[in-house]
Amino acid sequence: MKIAVIGTGYVGLVSGACFSEFGFDVVCVDQDAGKIDQLKAGKIPIYEPELDTLVKRNTERGRLSFTTDLPRAMVGASAVFIAVGTPSRRGDGHADLTYVYAAAETIARELKDYTVIVTKSTVPVGTGRRVAEIIRKTNPSARFDMASNPEFLREGSAIGDFMRPDRVVIGCETEAARAVMRQLYRPLFLIETPILFTSLETAELIKYASNAFLALKISFINQISDLCDQLGANVSDVSRGIGLDGRIGPKFLHPGPGYGGSCFPKDTLALMKTARDAHSPLSLVEATVSYNDDRKLQMADRISTALNGAPAGKTVAILGVTFKPNTDDMRDAPSLVIVPELMKRGAKVRAHDPVGIDEARKHMPDVDYFGDPYAAMEGADALVILTEWNSYRALDLTRIKKLLKTPIVVDLRNIYRPDEMAAFGFEYTSLGRPSVEPVARVKGVA
Incomplete structure (x- = not known):
């Protein structure tokens, strides 16, 4: 055929x-x-x-x-x-x-x-x-x-x-x-x-409904992670606990800086328009879109807070700029909101991505890009993990500690464990998990 x-x-x-x-x-x-x-x-x-x-x-x-x-x-x-x-x-x-x-x-x-x-x-x-x-x-x-x-x-x-x-x-x-x-x-x-x-119409709607539901699921766990921050609960355990329910499932229950890519952003908008035109608005999808837009700016706020609320004049190392790992796609990537916002607040940004640098340059030409993640970290006031590439999952923490000007790590993908990072003396921020005081502070060491 x-x-x-x-x-x-x-x-x-x-x-x-x-x-x-x-x-x-x-x-x-x-x-x-x-x-x-x-x-x-x-x-x-x-x-x-x-x-x-x-x-x-x-x-x-x-x-x-x-x-x-x-x-x-x-x-x-x-x-x-x-x-x-x-x-x-x-x-x-x-x-x-x-x-x-x-x-x-x-x-x-x-x-x-x-x-x-x-x-x-x-x-x-x-x-x-x-x-x-x-x-x-x-x-x-x-x-x-x-x-x-x-x-x-x-x-x-x-x-x-x-x-x-x-x-x-x-x-x-x-x-x-x-x-x-x-x-x-x-x-x-x-x-x-x-x-x-x-039917034709049903097949077309299945596609949009699938992506809208997954976008909603991502935003749901992101909101739950915000609640965990306030209540002292651990979102990783919450995700596992609810994901073991066969009616819910474990996929798309990992908190992060918001969804992006070629599908979810445009498909949720298109479904909203279709629903409004049919006089059957989807308020849950509309709330999801609004929250996801806000989420990316909230992540810039978290990074600023980790820098004691004063990002101006500071250097931030970003690991991962594509919207997800294993792609060079920059469409609606959270980095396209977070990085410019940090620069707007006066921060200098150095970035690394395994395959996305060429695409990223087209959108964010004022960022300093590096072919090696450790080179991007050297002399930085903070390290931010933005995309969960496998190559970032086993970084040399001792080396990072020596390269950074101040031991601040903001992990927006929850790759590392708070207790592990504290043991290395990092001021570690993640999403929806209780923080642990760095060992150096616990011992009263400057």
Whole structure:
């Protein structure tokens, strides 16, 4: 079976590479000739573990190719996936569907034989119907069916998520379309992956509802961590205690500086707009969005407090600037609020990130970036752990103590234990866990 994938961004490239790994003939299409040339040369424009290996292997085997020529890509294709960007629209936060609708018109002009048109992009409820209308208007004789197949890929774990998903959601309404989609996901039947067939609207809403719920869960545990700070409770134990409940589960119950990335921020805004337009506002989602925006500024306040309320003239070392580990994605990263706010308050910022420095420079050019985490710490008045990269989980604490001008560590991911940090003499701040006095202070040593 042949597949055409329109869009070589994160979703399109990962999906195309994984379908080719299943054994299908996949052609990925993009209008950006530079990006296509890059992919043909084996250069991957995004950072995603294992993706380069997957692309290389399937390109060499002739199952994966890249082109700017959509008509050629569509010849013989049983399914065409729309995987273009749907950024938040300025003004109302709704998803901008310009690229989706443009893709629909282009597809319509090239349709020759029966084809299933699949929206892989995250789109508001009703988009699939609108795409079908555009295709029929552009090409009244076109033989096609619409399907919605939302992606549930976590950046940094996308290959595993595609190959071993929790579920596959497919919205379509004819047996012909269901047959094509079953064939595409047949390799997952072997591992008994649940495949849920629904209507178009239901599939579209499942995607938004999933991301909104996870965003709400993150904000919930962040608020609980704030409460733990006031009550002297330990949020790590609270998270474990409630996560052991099978109805709740342990995932997304780790406090942090707020969610970011390409999905949660824009998807919650789009769902809010959809709900308001339908006269059924989602007050819980609206509260989540508002709290998450405030959360990032609260983290700047915590860092300032650790510096005795006087960040002006101080140097702060930041470890991790991407919104999460294992990606170079800076979209809506907490660092984009926290770092500029610290600089606005007069602090000088030195930063390290394993893969995100080039992207970070585009957004925060005034920060001093270092290729080594210890170099970023040297002479700093405080160390802040902002992203929980694995390489930060076993840092040399003795070395850090010698490098820092003052032994202040603000851990916004709760990587280290308060008692361990106190034993090394650090003034250690974390989220929702009781603080422990540094050993030097306990002994009365300056």
